[in-house]
Amino acid sequence: MPNCTEKTQTSKIEFGRLGRRVVEGRFDGGSMTSDAGVMLLGATDRRLGLINAAARCIADPRDPLLIKHTVVDMLRQRVYGLALGWEELNDHGSLRQDVAMQTAVGVDADIASAPTLCRLEKWTNRSTAWRLHQVLVEQFIASFKAAPEELVLDFDATDNPLYGQQEGRFFHGYYDSYCYLPLYVFCGQQLLCAYLRPSRIDGARHAAAILKLLVTRLRQHWPQVRIVFRGDSGFCRQRTINYCERAGVNYIIGLARNARLQGITEFMELAMKEAFEHTGVKQREIGEFMYAAQSWAKERRVITRLEYGEQGNNPRYVVTNLTGAPQALYDDLYCQRGEAENRIKEAQVGLFATRTSCQQFQSNQLRMLLAALGYVLIERLRALALKGTKLATAQVDTLRIKLLKLAAVITRNTRRICLYLASNWPSADIFAHAMRQLRSP
Known part of the structure; x- marks a missing residue:
């Protein structure tokens, strides 16, 4: 039956x-496919050498004489699948026979099954995660043709909800759930770190150490680059600030509200309240003052943004060692850190970085890093192949629908593999342009 x-x-x-x-x-x-756009992912990957570099980070415990599916082929299959929207390992039970996927991976037969890909996740350890993060950083460095004048590093933590009995699972009061607490580091739209952590820690845990490692490597390659550390009040820790000042790193970090800070701005807030009640117009002021918390050895510059409107008083405080007008620093620099939250959403939702359902913690770290590799592919596809097109700034969900999900009939013989693409596809011109860009010297 x-x-x-x-x-x-x-x-x-x-x-x-x-x-x-x-x-x-x-x-x-x-031989038909709904994912002919995987050819763009394959071309982007080979242009970067990304998955080849990642494969060298994973030690293969198998007997070389018995290997059918190499680590690099399995990583390509898994990362391309995430970018195409196939987040479940079980999806590869059918995808392994997709000729477009096989061609993009670089083989001429069935690719790895779901159980084989599952075993790959069990080969990882802490050193694997370390090496894969090195790949992310080296890829970031290689993306620049000339030395940048300034790099703004955005540090942000978020929750990764858990629904099983995963190793390192704890309840987090702020998020009101069992979760992990991953730490992301972005520079603009580029991802440098996707570090998985248990949630029973301070949200800034390991941030200073990661910052030091990044600054050291970036300055090895670009000795004169100006580096700015940017984060919300969860990263305002004495250890981080002290390191920045010792290492010549600029910082602009949110500062949590407290009674002393409110006492300093109290009279201004009362004046803004009176002005709002008199005019009905929302009041906003940006100023600065010198301030030292009890744990600080010296006073530091604090920029304050005060608002008073229908919802009442809404102050914000930022500590920085940058020079310049306070309004420009707050509006044009500090507030731009919100863009990192969009990038995190793209990685976690669009590329399924939250699918951490493995029992072992390090296997879940690998899954998060596979999503990070998928993010790098998508980001580089936008930068290298889609510049000047209407999809140049599209997020991964839009790219998936409008560029990667492409129907094709495939023929394969001894001389040629031919993809007969959909005749009336609206994104045909963009697809052809992108492939030309990726294949140009």
Whole structure:
């Protein structure tokens, strides 16, 4: 008796009628794909050498004489699948026979099954994660043709909800759930760090150490580069500030509200309240003063943004060692850190970095880094191939729908693999342009 999958693939599906004609379908079209856009991902990957570099970070414990699917092929399969929207390992039970996926991966036969990919996740350890993060940083450095004058490093922590009994699982009061507490570091739209942490820690844990490692490597390559550390009040820690000042790193960090800070701005807030009550117009002021918390050895510059409106008083405080007008520093620099939250959403939602359902903590770290590699592919695809097109700033969900999800009939013989792409596809010109850009010297 055929199983459910076999029955679905061979049985007729009725769609109704169009005039006198019956409309029906079957899952027996042969070598067809809905993911011909995977060829763009493959071209981007080979242009960067990204997955080849990542594969060298994973120690393969198998007997070399018995290997059928190499680590680099499995990583390509897994990362391309995430970028295409196939987040479940079980999806590869069918995808392994997709000729477009096989071609992009670089093989001429069935690629790895779901159980084989699952075993790959068990080969990882802390040193694997360290080496994969080095790949992210080296890829970032290689993306510049000339030395940058300034790099702004955005540090941000977020939650990664858990629903099983994963190793390192703890309840977090702020997020009101069991979760991990990953730390991300972005520079603009580029990802430098995707570090998985248990949630039973301070949100700034390891941030100073990671900053030191990044600054050291970036200055090895660009000795004169100006580096700015940017983060919210969760990263305002004495250790981080002290390191920045010793290492000549600029910083602009949120400062949590407290009674002393409010006492300094109290009279201004009262004046703004009176002005709002008199005019009905929301009041906003940006100023600065020198301030030292009890744990600080000296006073530091604090920029304050005060607002008073229908919701009442809404102060914000930022500590910095940067020079310049306070309004420009707050509005044009500090507030731009919110863009990192969009990038985190793209990695976690669009590329499934939250799919940390493995029992072992380090396996979940690998899953997060696979999503990070997928993010790098998408970001570099935008930068290298889509510049000047209407998809140049599109997020991964939009790119997936408008560029990667492409129907094709595929023929493969001894001389040629041919993809017969959809004739009336709206993104055909952009797709062709992108491939030309990726294949140009």
